[in-house]
Amino acid sequence: QLQLQKSGPGLLKPSETLSLTCTVSGGSISSGGYYWGWIRQPPGKGLEWIGSIYYSGSTYYNPSLKSRVTISIDTSSNQFSLNLGSVSAADTAVFYCAGHLGNGAVDYWGQGTLVTVSS
Amino acid sequence: SFVLTQPPSVSVAPGQTAKITCGGNNIESKGVHWYQQKPGQAPVLVLYDDGDRPSGIPERFSGSNSGNTATLTITRVEAGDEADYYCQVWDNTSDHFYVFGPGTKVTVL
Numbered sequence: 614q615l616q617l618q619k620s621g622p623g624l625l626k627p628s629e630t631l632s633l634t635c636t637v638s639g640g641s642i643s644s645g646g647y648y649w650g651w652i653r654q655p656p657g658k659g660l661e662w663i664g665s666i667y668y669s670g671s672t673y674y675n676p677s678l679k680s681r682v683t684i685s686i687d688t689s690s691n692q693f694s695l696n697l698g699s700v701s702a703a704d705t706a707v708f709y710c711a712g713h714l715g716n717g718a719v720d721y722w723g724q725g726t727l728v729t730v731s732s
Numbered sequence: 733s734f735v736l737t738q739p740p741s742v743s744v745a746p747g748q749t750a751k752i753t754c755g756g757n758n759i760e761s762k763g764v765h766w767y768q769q770k771p772g773q774a775p776v777l778v779l780y781d782d783g784d785r786p787s788g789i790p791e792r793f794s795g796s797n798s799g800n801t802a803t804l805t806i807t808r809v810e811a812g813d814e815a816d817y818y819c820q821v822w823d824n825t826s827d828h829f830y831v832f833g834p835g836t837k838v839t840v841l
Contacts, residue, residue, distance in 0.1 A: 662830040717822040717830040722774035
């Protein structure tokens with residue numbers, strides 16, 4: 614059973630870059646079949662897919678966020694990471710890392726933690 | 733991009749059947765996934781590809797997808813089913829773009 618553990622700051626200032634890392638345990642991030650993604654949820658609102666990466670390095674981004682998002686993968690460390698640039702208060706949300714199949718069905722979720730953007 | 737619609741809320745008495753709809757243009761051409769999210773918790777996949785259940789999900793959860801509407805049906809509703817439910821599809825008209833519905837709050841009366 615895979616487990617995903619997210620790490621990163623909980624508070625940023627406007628215009629800063631949000632950097633989050635997700636460590637996968639219980640299996641190899643390179644085993645194939647799974648995509649590794651990021652999903653966010655503003656307080657009291659719904660889920661929004663940010664983007665995903667395959668172990669090969671292929672990336673897929675939400676078009677509405679694509680200009681500010683970079684997702685990378687480190688197979689040697691079994692980790693993948695999210696960079697979201699030029700954050701504003703509108704980016705305040707609970708961020709989840711996730712493992713999903715190509716059809717998007719998310720089998721594995723990391724713990725969600727609130728990231729707040731405030732001056 | 734593909735847009736999904738869901739009713740904001742559904743209320744159901746214990747033991748009855750809840751139906752949660754997810755609307756989208758020709759949604760029957762896409763596989764629909766459903767998630768249950770309880771307060772303060774990460775979502776849990778309850779159905780994938782319209783109606784398949786991951787291991788551990790009760791048979792009370794079932795799904796269908798036809799025309800412009802997909803439906804999650806919960807039979808013999810229990811108090812523990814009270815949660816937000818989200819539908820999701822893969823919009824393959826935009827490479828690997830995954831879309832979530834706005835969510836439906838299910839209240840058990």
